[in-house]
Amino acid sequence: MSNQPLRELLQRESIQQRCESVYETFGMLTLTVSKENLLALCHLLKHDSALQFNFLSDICGVDHYPQRPRFETVYHLYSIPFKYRLRIKCRFELDELPPSVVPVWQTANWHEREAYDMYGIAFVGHPDLRRIYMWEGYDGYPMRKDYPLRGYADHYNPFGEARSERTEGA
Amino acid sequence: MANLENRFSNNVFFGTVDSVINWSRSSALWPETFGIACCAIEMISAGCARYDLDRLGVVFRPSPRQSDVMIIAGTVTKKFAPIVRLLYDQMTEPRWVIAMGTCAISGGVYNTYAVVQGSERIVPVDVHVPGCPPRPDALIHGILMLQEKIKKQHVLRRKDPQETGKVSP
Numbered sequence A: 001m002s003n004q005p006l007r008e009l010l011q012r013e014s015i016q017q018r019c020e021s022v023y024e025t026f027g028m029l030t031l032t033v034s035k036e037n038l039l040a041l042c043h044l045l046k047h048d049s050a051l052q053f054n055f056l057s058d059i060c061g062v063d064h065y066p067q068r069p070r071f072e073t074v075y076h077l078y079s080i081p082f083k084y085r086l087r088i089k090c091r092f093e094l095d096e097l098p099p100s101v102v103p104v105w106q107t108a109n110w111h112e113r114e115a116y117d118m119y120g121i122a123f124v125g126h127p128d129l130r131r132i133y134m135w136e137g138y139d140g141y142p143m144r145k146d147y148p149l150r151g152y153a154d155h156y157n158p159f160g161e162a163r164s165e166r167t168e169g170a
Numbered sequence B: 001m002a003n004l005e006n007r008f009s010n011n012v013f014f015g016t017v018d019s020v021i022n023w024s025r026s027s028a029l030w031p032e033t034f035g036i037a038c039c040a041i042e043m044i045s046a047g048c049a050r051y052d053l054d055r056l057g058v059v060f061r062p063s064p065r066q067s068d069v070m071i072i073a074g075t076v077t078k079k080f081a082p083i084v085r086l087l088y089d090q091m092t093e094p095r096w097v098i099a100m101g102t103c104a105i106s107g108g109v110y111n112t113y114a115v116v117q118g119s120e121r122i123v124p125v126d127v128h129v130p131g132c133p134p135r136p137d138a139l140i141h142g143i144l145m146l147q148e149k150i151k152k153q154h155v156l157r158r159k160d161p162q163e164t165g166k167v168s169p
């Protein structure tokens, strides 16, 4: 489906003033947004009667280490009534975390827990931020680029790196 | 049976008793119904009509209390390792373990932060069945190997605690 109808809808003032840029990659429109405007933009995209992005299909984290800002979250939206797809990207550092979008889409709860589990992105205002895949007491965030692929050596995995070889969160 | 162990010398009578006990143990190997990853699919098809494990006396049991064999069919993650150990501890002795597939044997391709590098690190394994996944024939071969192993055991005159599947944790 052509992105042209959606691109025209996104030209509106209320959306343009909240996002930083609009571009198309892999046949899908992408909005970049600052973390301050993220929640307002999401709210607008969901409740605008011409857009109705009522389905959040995925949230994922990205680690751009060693670039700055280091982290990014990517939101994939779908509008069930109009069959539009849209991607939202938000870059930030760990000391200025993005807000949780659970108030807009309930399903964000588990997606954000996944991003927290793998990247340590602690979404501000998340109602129940716990690990979702790794067990409680697991140390570190395995998808970060400075985390060793084979993990740290322990009883179960003697091939991992020794802890002293690296310092976490470098 | 523990208070009878190691009290007797080798003779014709105990040799016969052993072979009867071993015959009954090896012809009714009941595995736990439990699969962890893709290998479990091959284990399931080995149990279904085409390969029909039942004809070897291998009947899957839903409880570790009733089973003699644990077939570790799949990738053992570090998160799941304590549960595998718990299931092993809940089995009554004598008990045996078959590690099915390269994941269960050595971690396989998953040399990562989340996967146990070989189920030997959590439970004592009697038979390794290689493959990714092993075909049902290979699993049946592994079970036949285990039966061979059981038939060589000395029940009333055992020397080695490993022989009856009893291990120190």
Ligand code: SF4
Pocket: B037, B038, B039, B040, B073, B074, B075, B100, B101, B102, B103, B104, B108, B131, B132, B133, B134
């Ligand atoms: S050995 Fe292969 S088939 Fe078996 S669990 Fe591992 S990846 Fe799956």
